[in-house]
Amino acid sequence: MVSAPHEAQHRIFQENPRLFASAFRVLGIPFPDPVEVSLMDTDLTEMKPLERHVDTLLRVEVEDGSSYLLAIEAQGRKAPEKPSSWAYYLAHLYAKYRYPPILLVVCRDKGTATWAAEPIRIGLPSHPTLTVHPLVLGPHNVPAITDPAEAAADIPLAVFSAITHGNDPDAAAILEALASALTSTDAESAAIFAEFTEVGLGDTPARDLWRHLMSTSLSHFHGLVAETFREEGRCLERASAVVQALEFRDVPLTDADRARVAACTDMPTLARWFERAFTVTSADELFADEDEES
Template sequence: MVSSRHEVMHRIFQHDPTVFARAFRALGLPFPDPMEVVLETCDLTEIKPVERRVDTVLRIESAQGSFLLLVEAQQRDDLDKPAAWAYYVAYCHAKYRIPVILVIVCHDPITAKWARRPIRVEVGDWVSMTVLPFVLGPDNVPIVTDTDSAAADIPLATLSAVTHAADPRIGAILNTLATVLKRLDPGDEDRVIFRELTELGLGATPAADLWRKLMPVDSSFFRSETARRVRAEARAEGLAEGKAEGLVEGKAEALTGSILRILTRRGIDLTDADRERITSCTDLAQLDVWLERAITAETATEVFGDR
């Protein structure tokens, strides 16, 4: 389940891996078009007790041969990241024995500029290894405000909206994307997925408020098969990410996040006390009850079952 702004970028690539080729083609970079795409494991941990996990690993089969696409979303400068990125590239090249491309997706131009620096392992003038990331950011992702262009490539239009959240033209970008999504059938999974990805990708920016006005969610969505799967993934995510000593906390966090998001989408007003009550609860059975009630409740009182 998509749970944060950080995850949105690589989820777009997972949903439609060919979006990277189209984004780079706009920059004139010669990547071959994918013919087949396989999602590989993101766990790059060795026997040593050091966890290494890249956001997304895609194996691309093209007419020119196979290569790996590593996708990382980066929101700010992080001095530990370049060394980790070099490790990802070296490890994947050694494991799969095919070329590796590292793509860093950034929300702001300052982070994008930082991420473009070559990563060098060197002593004096002797360079043992150089890693050159390809970086997508607001300075090179195209601004999509043409309806026909957006309709022809919804994933790229979504990537455009997310990376340009702070751009003065974001209103036109979001209007274009909303127009295209509204043309899809309400039950179309792409409409649901890209509406969700866009809102999460915009985070707490003013653009997110505009997006919610442009693309409100009907309460029937939360009863749909897609919504049921999303809730199931939320529960599974809590179990998968929980450590031995923190299993309950991990699942509880995933469930509370889903409850709050559903209530927010449905326009249910919550007081600070209501939010505290939800986020502080660690009773998984109680959270499951609140999650189901959130789908149809008209007030916070109905969610809690208080008289």
Template sequence: MVSPPHEAMHRIFQEYPGLFTGVSKALDLDFARPTSVTILPTDLTETRPVERRVDTLLRFDSEQDDPFLLAIESQGKKVADKPAAWAYYLSYLSTKYKLPVLLLVVCQDRATAEWAARPASLGPRQWPALTLRPLVAGPHNMPVITDPAEARADLALAALSAITHAKETVVDVILKALSTALRDEPQAVVDPIVEFIAQGIGGNSRAVEIWRSLMAVDLSFYKSWLSEEIRDEGRVQRGAEDILVVLQARGIDVPDDLRERITDCDDPDILRRWLTRAAVVPSAEEIFRDEEA
């Protein structure tokens, strides 16, 4: 079964085709920004009953470079037969479209990324007939975007940063930067970013809870299915936990007496007010400013 992180790692390029420009720069490659991008059919099935399907397929056109195809594959683990399948994809696409083809493999762990990046030769060792050289984006080479201003400058790349680093502890800071960057953006911009991240970090339950809590700070703004899900599950009952998770994500220490005060509170209005403050205050004590003992 296809997992949400798998879908997020390649579908984000369908939603934001220009993301490849940021990825290529991060990999020290010089691809011109496209003037147009076409999403192509991903079905590579032949007339014989063998189904072959690439995850995402895009055609890039620009004024500086010749047109080329970008095949994007999400890879969650090492699969011995995959390089041969990728070689088939590229050969088939080259034959069908008569255009140069580039393969981009997106991974969430370093071991898989390093495996995918190794050139794979097909043929005898004395004379390999074909060598596959995928371009790989993963936690080993994608930028760690922790500055809200940098995240705001390229929201799609920041989202991919969170997705590719989803299994690492640094994802907490990336998510915080993204939540801050999204605050002043239109809802039409926010919704797909929120959903891609929710899918892409789905394998890390702790990161999911942090993201949910960050989104819960201002649910009147975030209208995606994620915020609706939080509403349906009763965020008021989990208000104390959300406050503590947000503070943890921001690296703010919570003394035991303040932690107890938060967890003992059963007033949803007070918890809501504290949760909003938790996203911006410099210390845990500041959450309780102007509050009566």
């Protein structure tokens, strides 16, 4: 079952997609300056009943007009089945989009990070047909940001540092620096980053410390986005129900149709689509009113 810390660990890249630029600086790997970064559908399902989903998928456009796909996986433990899944993700993404894919694995313990960084070689031992070299972020290379000024200069990276080092002895200093940094930004942004930090810390002593810091120094920020997270969850569940109902009735759906339903965050619209899903015979009928209005 997917845990809240797992979700926070990769969703921070969705909330602030340009965090990947800081991540690549941490890794010491040059990356062209991005012109635009956009979220993409994470569903990599190719045929029924097998489904494959990457945690977060970004398309990054750079100044020379090139585009890259950045697949981000949050990995909490060693999983023997993952290397084959990662190889599939990259091959499928390249075949589907024709953009060079990059795999970034984010971990919260050094042992898992070391395992995830091992090259995946497929084919003859002396001449692999396919080799995958995951990029890995974990406690071994993500900086422990304990300086409030440094944290304020790159708050998304400071949040990611706090999540990654939640079990470290330096956790208290990292959280105190982040709490101080959040006072320098606007209330809405501070609330979002504070919530991500709490969720990302999971069931650790560091989360109790973070809650204490929030209750004493940022009480006016804390909890502002809790309802937003709940509403997002309700929308995702309803969108999934719409697609499942259509598939059960064998209504033809394209990848664009599924992505449109998944991207909808308006509950009344999703409720209307859900009712129609049991009577329409095409996606055009499902989206009829919205398409006419637009």
